Structures are given as C-alpha cells and as structure tokens.
Amino acid sequence: MTRVPSIYRDLAQVLTLMALVLCSGPVRASDWPTQAIRLVVPFAPGASNDILARALSKPLGDALGQTVVVENRPGSGGSVGANFVAKSRPDGYTLMLTSNALASASAVQDTPYDPARDFDLIARVAKSPFVIVTRRDLPARTIPELIRLAKASAAPLTYGTTGVGDNIHLATAMFASRAGIEMTAIAYKGVSPALSDLLAGRIDLLFTSVTSVKNTAAVELPILAVSSRERSPLVGPYPTVGESGIDFAAEIWWGVFAPAGLPGDIRGRLHDAIEKILAGPEFSALLRNMAAQAPEISYAQMQKAFADEVAASRAIAIAAGLR
Numbered sequence: 205m206t207r208v209p210s211i212y213r214d215l216a217q218v219l220t221l222m223a224l225v226l227c228s229g230p231v232r233a234s235d236w237p238t239q240a241i242r243l244v245v246p247f248a249p250g251a252s253n254d255i256l257a258r259a260l261s262k263p264l265g266d267a268l269g270q271t272v273v274v275e276n277r278p279g280s281g282g283s284v285g286a287n288f289v290a291k292s293r294p295d296g297y298t299l300m301l302t303s304n305a306l307a308s309a310s311a312v313q314d315t316p317y318d319p320a321r322d323f324d325l326i327a328r329v330a331k332s333p334f335v336i337v338t339r340r341d342l343p344a345r346t347i348p349e350l351i352r353l354a355k356a357s358a359a360p361l362t363y364g365t366t367g368v369g370d371n372i373h374l375a376t377a378m379f380a381s382r383a384g385i386e387m388t389a390i391a392y393k394g395v396s397p398a399l400s401d402l403l404a405g406r407i408d409l410l411f412t413s414v415t416s417v418k419n420t421a422a423v424e425l426p427i428l429a430v431s432s433r434e435r436s437p438l439v440g441p442y443p444t445v446g447e448s449g450i451d452f453a454a455e456i457w458w459g460v461f462a463p464a465g466l467p468g469d470i471r472g473r474l475h476d477a478i479e480k481i482l483a484g485p486e487f488s489a490l491l492r493n494m495a496a497q498a499p500e501i502s503y504a505q506m507q508k509a510f511a512d513e514v515a516a517s518r519a520i521a522i523a524a525g526l527r
Contacts, residue, residue: 236296236470237270243460244300246285247366248278248394252413252494256329256458257301259490260481267477278393281309281367283317290317294324294465296474301329303458305370307513311521312369320511323461326471327478328506331457332496333432333439334375334411337425339402342409347383347429347448350409354385361387361408364398369526374517375431375454376411377524379445382452413456414439414495431455438495457499459506475503 243264245257257274265272277285282305292298306319317323336347344350354361365373368391380387390407392398395416401407403421411431417423429445430436431454445452460478462471481487482498491497501509 236473237268239297240271240273241265241268241296242298243272243274244285244289244298245274245276246278246282246289246300246302246305247276248396249276251395251416252332252456253302253458255415255494259487260301260329260460260478263481263484263487264477267480268473279367280313281305281365281370281373281391283309283313283315283367283369286319286323287316289461290322290463292463294463294467296462296466296470298463299326299474300461301458302461303371303456304513305366305372306461307510308371308374308517308521309367309369310514311374311517312526320514322464324464324466324471325506325510326460326462326466326474327482327503328457328459328499328501329478329482330491330494330496331455331499332413332415332494333430333436334372334454334456335414335417335430335439335442336379336409336411336428336445337399337402337417337422338409338428339405339407340425341405342426345426345428347443347445347450350428351383351385351448354380354383354387361385362390363387364395364402364407364410365389365391366394366398367391369521371454371456372411374520374524374526377526378454378520379411379431379450379452381524382450411454415493418494436495438492438497440495459510 243257243261245253247253254276261272261274277288282302286306289298289300309315310319344353363376373389395412398410399416399422402410402425427442430439430442432444433446433453435444
C-alpha cells in the first residue's frame with residue numbers, strides 16, 4: 205500500500221478546513237457578539253452625535269452582553285468616518301451613529317460610498333429641529349432683520365458647517381436660497397469648534413441642534429428661529445423661519461447604521477435592543493433635555509425613507525448651486 209507523504213496529508217487538511225469556512229453561512233445572532241463592538245461617530249466629540257452615541261453605548265452594551273466603544277472619526281462633513289464604516293465587514297462589530305448628514309454629504313461631495321447603497325439603517329434614534337444661532341453683536345434679532353443685514357452687507361455673512369455637504373451646510377444653503385441672500389460657508393470638523401468661533405465672533409451664524417448649545421457657553425448666544433414647520437415646545441418660544449414668509453423647513457435626525465450586508469438576524473436584534481432603550485425613562489429624559497424626540501417611523505419604512513432623503517438632498521444641492 206502506497207503511503208501518502210505527510211505534506212499532502214497536511215495540505216488536504218488545510219483545504220478541508222478552508223472549504224468548511226467558505227461553505228459556512230454568515231455569523232448568526234445566536235453566536236454574536238463575542239467581542240467588543242465599535243460605535244463610530246464621524247464628528248468631533250462634544251456635540252449631539254457624540255452625546256447620543258455615549259448615552260446609547262452603555263445600555264446597548266448591557267443589552268448585548270459586550271462593551272460598546274465610541275470612536276470619533278471626524279472630517280469632511282462626516283464622510284471620513286462614514287467611509288471607514290462603509291468599508292468595514294458587515295459582521296455587527298462596526299456600527300455608526302450619525303445624523304442625516306450622511307444623506308446630504310454625497311449630494312455635494314464625491315464621496316467614495318453611496319449612502320443609500322452602502323449602509324443598512326438599523327434604527328432612528330432621535331429627531332429635532334435646527335435652531336439659528338448668531339454671534340452676540342450681530343445687529344439682527346429676527347429673520348427679517350438677518351435678511352436685510354445680509355442684503356446690505358458689503359461682504360457675505362459667514363456661517364459654520366461641520367464639513368462640506370453636511371446637513372447643516374445643506375439646510376443653511378437652502379435657507380439662503382429661499383431668502384434670496386448670499387452667505388459664505390466655513391467648514392469645521394464638528395459643531396463644537398464652529399460654536400467656539402461663533403462665540404469668538406469669527407463667524408456670523410450657525411444652524412445647529414439645541415443640545416449643541418445647551419449647557420455650554422453658547423447657551424447665551426441669540427437664537428433667531430427654529431427650522432421646523434411649527435413652533436416646538438421642546439425648543440422654546442422661538443418663531444419658525446416660515447413665520448417670516450419664507451417657505452423653508454429642515455430637520456436633523458440621528459440613527460444607527462451598519463455596513464450594508466449585515467445579517468438580518470443581527471440587524472433585527474440590534475434594532476429591538478435600541479428600540480427598548482429609546483422607550484426607557486432614562487433615554488426619554490435625555491431626548492427631552494436635548495429638545496428632541498424619538499422618530500415616529502416604522503422599521504419597514506426606514507430604509508426607503510432614507511433612500512428618498514438621499515435623492516432629495518441631491519435635488520436641493522443642485523437647486524442651491526452646491527454640487
């Protein structure tokens with residue numbers, strides 16, 4: 205009987221193991237998670253995206269039985285961190301908490317990912333209107349006064365964004381277009397550095413969430429209006445932009461995303477865990493403090509609504525001359 209050399213036996217064992225690996229299906233929810241989960245925030249620490257991610261990470265980790273680590277990867281209106289997540293394995297160990305800046309960034313930038321194709325939306329976490337905040341000495345305390353000032357100024361007014369094409373950039377540009385004024389965008393790596401320059405008087409105004417100014421030195425800055433269709437009791441007694449006769453409304457919302465292709469059972473388990481956290485008293489209190497609320501949208505509607513928003517953002521960018 206001919207003996208098979210050991211090298212061939214070893215090779216056969218390796219090929220058998222490789223075949224088993226290749227034929228095995230994706231990781232199941234019952235086997236997941238077995239290690240820490242990374243929750244990427246594609247903006248600088250300190251503002252709304254970061255606050256929500258850190259508030260969510262501990263209870264989500266408790267629910268899943270693993271540590272959830274928040275990792276900030278700011279830059280280019282969130283596209284740096286988003287690209288990192290888009291290129292990660294869809295195994296449930298890399299997630300992202302971001303705002304609808306994910307939908308708007310690709311409307312202006314040539315991002316290396318397609319937000320509607322390369323991400324799975326796991327859950328919407330919160331929604332809130334923008335507030336329009338100005339530097340202390342800006343001689344305008346209403347939207348009509350701001351428009352008159354912008355039209356009379358020798359140089360365009362300046363406003364902050366968290367990167368080219370982020371939702372702040374798109375909302376402010378849409379407002380300027382509807383108001384018939386010109387303003388110049390100044391890009392930052394996050395809301396916190398933009399607010400610092402607003403406090404120092406280096407820029408004129410900023411569209412941002414209430415939570416970004418609340419409990420900070422920026423809370424003393426003038427708020428001209430809110431971006432919602434109707435006044436928000438969560439925000440305060442501020443008029444809407446629409447009350448000034450401008451057809452304008454915009455909203456910021458935040459959600460948890462994963463790279464496209466996440467196994468359905470893991471996606472469902474994540475969604476269910478996040479929904480329970482959102483319904484709990486601690487997170488509900490946090491949202492009220494942020495002048496935000498949990499979005500009213502079904503699990504089945506989320507992905508299509510996000511794809512529709514990506515398309516709408518591109519149309520707005522073209523109309524505002526941004527793309």
